[in-house]
Amino acid sequence: MAKLETSDAQSMGMHTEQLRGRTQQTFFSSEESDNVVYPWLPAVDFAKTAEFDAADMETREINLRLRELMNEGYGTITMKNPGAKHSLAVCILNRLNLKIEGSLGYFGCGLLDGPNVSIAGRVGWSCAENMMAGTVVIEKNAGSTFGAAIRGGDLVCKGDVGSRTGIDQKGGTIIVGGRTGAFSGFMMQRGRMIILGDAGINLGDSMYDGTIYVGGKIAGLGVDAVEGELTDLDAAWLEKKLATFGMKCPNGAKNMTKIVAGKQLWNYDNLEPSEKKLIL
């Protein structure tokens, strides 16, 4: 535990607690509930289905309609004619099967935590940004910053995607069936990315941690991205994960190239003591 010198701030009555990392002093209880979703959310039934036409609706109306249907217990919803509007199907924290028959604009399916979304068309920039859990499957192509800052869940594009795929990825799995553009995995911190086609230049640039699997050619690695050893556990996981979405490695799982962080950037932590002194 860090012992901090008494600072001016402390002498003024601030920071009286000892620095304790990020421990919250919270403990698991053996008598927690068996809920599978957050307790404040409505119960939905996958067998209860609904559909609506979004052609003449504004973005806000569409997102509110989705919430109304979930509040009425619908667990399988089909949205028709989304018209590539921006920011659709965002911030859904419940279990849900959502089928989108059409294409989405920018920032579609952001902040998801649990639902399974299938999109028959294309998506614009930053699809599934900050996704927490669930699955999003896009049948066609996706724009840049696909899965930006994703924290969990499976994000799948069966076509090609633009540049900076999975920028700042903090968890979860991003799967690209085709090619991906430059700077994919830029500043990746955690999670897994599977690219079945070719990857553009500067793959994994400045990645801090996480794993990138590539089935095609790599135009060039970024700073601190290095090739790692692909294990049997990696190969088995790849086959299982891809089979879930009806996909497979182009030349077999064992012939995928595994890219990991060289961890030369881990010396960011050297800054911590000086930063703390500045703050305290």
Place this chain on the structure above:
Amino acid sequence: MAEVKDIDHFMKGDGVDSDREQMIGQHIGYRYDVNLVPDYDRLTPFLKSYIEAMGWTDLNWLEDVHMGYEENRAAVFDRNINGWVTVPEDIKLPDNQQDRDMIARELLIKFQMSERHPMNDLVKAYGKF
């Protein structure tokens, strides 16, 4: 963590091992083997039912959840509160990381979905929908 041989290493000592940890005087708790892929033969019954209820075929976001260690105690990092949640001492830990990770996933789900989780208060205070 891949180079740490003893599974209980972080519970036996303070975990202040590397030069950088010694410089800052505390264990850097987020450096466990976050890339360890799960062994699905070790799923617990609760995790199987959770996966089925959510309509998934695998652990989904829980693939990123691992048993960690904080202040000599087994703990799980809860992203919803940005902090470690401590595993009670009366839970006997298996001798391998894969089984420990499965326990961590089950404990985290049960905690996050309970009324006791701090997110409930945040929703009451700030929830719009």
